[in-house]
Amino acid sequence: MNKISLFLLSALFSQCMFAASMIEAYVDDPLPILDAQGKPLREITRANLPKQNLEVLQWNKELDLIQVDLAGEKVWLDTMSVRVNPPLYVSSMPCQKLSTSLAEDHQNNSTLGYGAGCAK
Known part of the structure; x- marks a missing residue:
């Protein structure tokens, strides 16, 4: 009985740990709908898209x-x-060890960021 309950608990928690990626925002308006090869089929406006997050299948x-x-x-x-x-691309670089700026960067008003896909 203990093995069965342990298996069921591990199955329950493993699904929580491996949550699917979700679309949280639409960048383009209208949003192009594509076929499996990436060819445009039609466009849909942001107003006609669902308000809740969509799961990436x-x-x-x-x-x-x-x-x-x-x-x-x-x-x-x-x-x-x-x-x-969570982001689809996750960098394998150790971002916390990379330099983010140099002393001369303050003169050209630029910044260097590694983004949400950076593995921390």
Whole structure:
């Protein structure tokens, strides 16, 4: 009995730890809807998109596309058109060890940031 309950508890917590990526914002308006090869099918305005976050069903890393369920239809979106949380790309660089600025950077008013995908 202990082995079964331990298995069920581990299965419950493992699903919580591996939560799916969610679309939290739309960058483009209108948002292009694509086919599986990345060809545009149609566009949809931001007003016609759901207000709640959409779950990412699949990620085509080669074409940089994500699949979502939009009103019962599975469609593909460009990852540059949406903001996904947690990020799809996570850098393997140790960002806390990288230098963020040099003494002469204050003269050209530029900044260097590693973004949300930086592994900390």
